[in-house]
Amino acid sequence: MKALLLTHPIPAAPFVEAIRALEPGLPLLEYRPGLADEALAEVEAVLGWRFPPGVAERLPRLRWVCSIGAGVDKLLAPGLAPAVAVSRIVDPEQAAGIAQYVALMALRHARELPAYEQQQQRRQWTRRPIGALRSSVGVLGMGEVGQAVAQMLRALGFEVTGFRRSGGPVLEQVLRTSEIAVCALPLTPQTDGILNARTLAWLPRGAYLINIARGAHVVEADLIAAVRSGHLAGAALDVQAHEPLPAADPLWAEPGITITPHIAAQSSPQTIAAQFVHGWRCLRRGEVPPNRVDRALGY
Ligand code: GLV
Numbered sequence: 001m002k003a004l005l006l007t008h009p010i011p012a013a014p015f016v017e018a019i020r021a022l023e024p025g026l027p028l029l030e031y032r033p034g035l036a037d038e039a040l041a042e043v044e045a046v047l048g049w050r051f052p053p054g055v056a057e058r059l060p061r062l063r064w065v066c067s068i069g070a071g072v073d074k075l076l077a078p079g080l081a082p083a084v085a086v087s088r089i090v091d092p093e094q095a096a097g098i099a100q101y102v103a104l105m106a107l108r109h110a111r112e113l114p115a116y117e118q119q120q121q122r123r124q125w126t127r128r129p130i131g132a133l134r135s136s137v138g139v140l141g142m143g144e145v146g147q148a149v150a151q152m153l154r155a156l157g158f159e160v161t162g163f164r165r166s167g168g169p170v171l172e173q174v175l176r177t178s179e180i181a182v183c184a185l186p187l188t189p190q191t192d193g194i195l196n197a198r199t200l201a202w203l204p205r206g207a208y209l210i211n212i213a214r215g216a217h218v219v220e221a222d223l224i225a226a227v228r229s230g231h232l233a234g235a236a237l238d239v240q241a242h243e244p245l246p247a248a249d250p251l252w253a254e255p256g257i258t259i260t261p262h263i264a265a266q267s268s269p270q271t272i273a274a275q276f277v278h279g280w281r282c283l284r285r286g287e288v289p290p291n292r293v294d295r296a297l298g299y
Helices: 013-022 092-110 113-121 144-155 171-176 220-228 269-284
Strands: 002-006 028-030 043-048 064-067 085-087 136-140 159-163 180-183 207-211 232-237 257-259
Touching: 002 013, 013 028, 013 269, 043 269, 064 269, 092 113, 092 144, 092 180, 092 207, 092 232, 136 144, 136 171, 144 159, 144 180, 159 171, 220 232, 220 257
Parallel strands: 002 028, 002 043, 043 064, 064 085, 136 159, 136 180, 180 207, 207 232, 232 257
Antiparallel strands: none
């Protein structure tokens, strides 16, 4: 029984160290292209971020896949046998970090910081109307992360409405009344490209988008068009459809769009290792590891 580390593009070494500290005897195999079928045949668990093409099919004894993140979208490979359990990391610290990022971007936009930064460039001391913040925010996705975001934004004075797959207001209703929209959805076939020309048009003029989920939720060309037309004031994108974002990508240079390199918050290797080792021990006892996702739903 072996565990395969598929953490690329995140280096595996910190995970190896953190797992060894908890369970020195856990047999780990680091993935590299060219690994023989015999080595892969012993793998019963995977800790990873994404399956390289064709690898899931080469793991005949695989029973459990644990994501190193909150999302599992890159691990639900078509070649994954139906009986394989898939788990994710559930980390309140990560959710709190993401909520801080969203609060930072929401306040930066709502308090017009970019405009004051531009004024400073011109040495211009001009006060704009100032009021307490009561902007309306639609949080799309009310899982652990969405709930943490909503709680922090409410504490700051924002009026928050949550959108979830079932129950509560529908997407159009939420977007039509949101001065700021926050995407905290899981990426599934149903949510891929959910923020597109049609749905972005539901936002009121001058609205702002914050995406801390997955780049593929947003049709980036449609977002750029909405910002260029003045319909949207801008966006803060911690995630992009292509990561690392290529230097030639038009998102980099779009006034009003802030790009960060998927840093809103990450779980520490120690937290991930603790949850992985716990799941591994469950597996060895013949129990189901915790924090399983519903593979049909994708989260
Ligand atoms: C990060 O994007 C995660 O899924 O945890």
